[in-house]
Amino acid sequence: MDADLILVGGGLANSLIALAVAARDPSRRILMVDAGAPAGGHTWSFHEPDMNEGQRRWIAPAVACAWRGQEVHFTKFSRRLRTGYASLTSQSLAGAVAACPSVTRIQARADRISAECIETDGNRTLRAPCVVDGTGRVPEAYMALGWQVFVGIELECEAPHNRAIPIIMDARVPQHGGYRFVYTLPFTDRRILIEDTRYTDGAVLDDADCAAAVGAYAAARGWSGAEVRRERGVLPVAMAFDAPAFWAAAAGGAVPVGMRAGLFHPVSGYSLPLAARVAEVVAAHPGDTEIVFAAVRRFALAEARRQSYLRFLSRLLLRAAAPEERRKIMEHFYRLPDALVERFYAGRLTLADQARILIGKPPVPIANALACLRERPLLHDARRKRGYDGPAVLAEEQAL
Numbered sequence: 001m002d003a004d005l006i007l008v009g010g011g012l013a014n015s016l017i018a019l020a021v022a023a024r025d026p027s028r029r030i031l032m033v034d035a036g037a038p039a040g041g042h043t044w045s046f047h048e049p050d051m052n053e054g055q056r057r058w059i060a061p062a063v064a065c066a067w068r069g070q071e072v073h074f075t076k077f078s079r080r081l082r083t084g085y086a087s088l089t090s091q092s093l094a095g096a097v098a099a100c101p102s103v104t105r106i107q108a109r110a111d112r113i114s115a116e117c118i119e120t121d122g123n124r125t126l127r128a129p130c131v132v133d134g135t136g137r138v139p140e141a142y143m144a145l146g147w148q149v150f151v152g153i154e155l156e157c158e159a160p161h162n163r164a165i166p167i168i169m170d171a172r173v174p175q176h177g178g179y180r181f182v183y184t185l186p187f188t189d190r191r192i193l194i195e196d197t198r199y200t201d202g203a204v205l206d207d208a209d210c211a212a213a214v215g216a217y218a219a220a221r222g223w224s225g226a227e228v229r230r231e232r233g234v235l236p237v238a239m240a241f242d243a244p245a246f247w248a249a250a251a252g253g254a255v256p257v258g259m260r261a262g263l264f265h266p267v268s269g270y271s272l273p274l275a276a277r278v279a280e281v282v283a284a285h286p287g288d289t290e291i292v293f294a295a296v297r298r299f300a301l302a303e304a305r306r307q308s309y310l311r312f313l314s315r316l317l318l319r320a321a322a323p324e325e326r327r328k329i330m331e332h333f334y335r336l337p338d339a340l341v342e343r344f345y346a347g348r349l350t351l352a353d354q355a356r357i358l359i360g361k362p363p364v365p366i367a368n369a370l371a372c373l374r375e376r377p378l379l380h381d382a383r384r385k386r387g388y389d390g391p392a393v394l395a396e397e398q399a400l
Helices: 012-024 054-060 092-096 206-220 245-249 271-281 288-305 307-320 323-332 338-346 353-356 366-371 378-384
Strands: 004-009 030-034 044-045 063-066 072-073 078-081 085-089 103-107 110-113 117-120 123-128 130-135 145-159 165-171 177-187 191-202 225-241
Touching: 004 012, 004 117, 012 030, 012 054, 012 092, 012 271, 044 054, 044 145, 044 271, 044 338, 054 092, 054 271, 063 092, 078 307, 085 092, 092 103, 130 288, 145 206, 145 378, 165 206, 177 206, 177 323, 191 206, 191 225, 206 225, 225 307, 245 288, 271 288, 288 307, 307 323, 307 366
Parallel strands: 004 030, 004 130, 030 103, 072 165
Antiparallel strands: 044 085, 063 085, 072 078, 110 117, 117 123, 145 191, 145 225, 165 177, 177 191
């Protein structure tokens, strides 16, 4: 065997698995195989309550910056939330993984991935008892999706930008083509990341338009300086997910994780908190692919059931509201208590929370909201994509 664990893909999910496994058992030999360079242009963030103290401890070496609080801005109100916030960058994450002696990185493309081995583009076969597939392909054939597209530009400002904490959403910007907001992360007193983000029906990103919007936002605040980094993203927003069918189709292969397994927050697109939880599942099961697959599958199906309400909220946002009216849903949500907002991002809404979100003047027409109640109709389209004509089994109907 070439290793105890092979991780195919060097993105967020597999990098966190490497950190969690190394923290739990430094003797396990980990081989990370990825076609790209270890450093790229990505930022991943989490709200402090998204993870427990133990998770925050082993992920700490990968954190690039953390803040005490965050802000949101809408046309009718602004608000500061007490919730802590932290971000990882490609560089900080790669540095944390590189510091683990038990992890070896190979730059190669995996042409074939199985439960026992992978074959690389250099005609090399690598074997391990457990193989994990974190290559990041979203399982679109099993999902109904909207999209969150963005371009982020990190500036080194000529003068202090005077921002102390992140702005998670600034929706005071013009709304066109969907719900639009600007997101900012102040890494130092002069360095700040500015992202123009849009919730859209299609996975189309207009790089030039988003970049121009970032420039206009910066100029309006007197921020000028040199661009030091740029990132772009097309993230899925899940309105429906046939998780049992996905996991049934994946049986017998490598363990799917991260975006590859649909493991992300259905509304926000945040993937880091779930990736950390899956990393701990993998770390706690030092067995072969079959054992780890079963453990991750149990976790993922339970999570898919818990996320059914969040997928309903995504349907409200993308199907019940007209594109120019989607901002009203987020305005309504951000008037709710801090603790509820924290549980929303952590994916741990209570039944009382779910009722509270829907109480009050509806931000969308009632008839449109009622049409979004059922997830099953959207799965019919997903089943047709993969040429399947059998019954859909929703995650909440599937016994573990």
